[in-house]
Amino acid sequence: MHLILVRKALPERLKDAGCPGDYTYSPAEGRMVVRMPDGEELTPGEAADRYNIPVL
Secondary structure (H helix, E strand, O other), rough: OOOOOOOOOHHHHHHHHOOOEEEEEEOOOEEEEEEEEEEEEEEEHHHHHOOOOOOO
């Protein structure tokens, strides 16, 4: 018997958890960030922590 786990990508899991931010590239940071409606920029890990999403 084989068990196959399918996991959604982090941006999808953030949206499903109710995160209102957009997952976008920040030229200033040089990486992907979650930009919240109030302008705050979070790393994907910080957003996952805030919305209680396991990243592993």
